[in-house]
Amino acid sequence: MLYFIAPFIGWFVSGIIKFIINYIRFGEEAKKRIGNGGFPSTHTTIMTTTTLLIGLAEGFLSPIFGLAVAVTYIIIIDATGLRMHVGKHAYILNRLERTNKGETTEALRESMGHTKVEILGGLILGTILAFTLNIIFKV
Template structure:
């Protein structure tokens, strides 16, 4: 049950953190910014928290921890590469159509991903400490 709950806790903490940051930055418009993109990266937080909880509990040399690190790399590459370029594509389409119907914030900057990794490590550590 321990490993099953960590992703949900990480998702919740990252989402609340992102909303608070957006509320401070944009006020009432924070609700419009719910979803992909922004600081911290939810996806990165989820896989990092789960992987770190496994690493702290099972050992940093365990095969399952190594697999988790590989998944983190895939998520980071996807967030900073493909999904970021999908956002650029949406921005171009919005310019061509003279309106904003496509969501432009899809991927993440390196800072947003780093925030997700940092938050994920903390959540993984706390989860292991409390178990």
């Protein structure tokens, strides 16, 4: 059961922290920043929490832990690579739209990927959550 709720706990805790940080930095603008991007990386938090729980329960040399590490790594590569480039493209398209004299459309979200610091934040938060859940539920 814990493996099922751990991702939701990681998502919830990371989302709350991300919203608080954005509210401190951007005020009411924080509501528009809900979603991909920002500190800490929610995707990384979710995967790290679950992956470490698997390692703690099944062993760090188990095949399922190895698979979980591989999927976590793919998600991190995606967040720092592909989604970061999507955000850069959105930035350029938004600038082009502003220079166009025609009708305007809603701006594309520019904060899509993660910096290495945001990924590190997700790794640290996920580690803390995994060890905390392991202690509470004695996996």
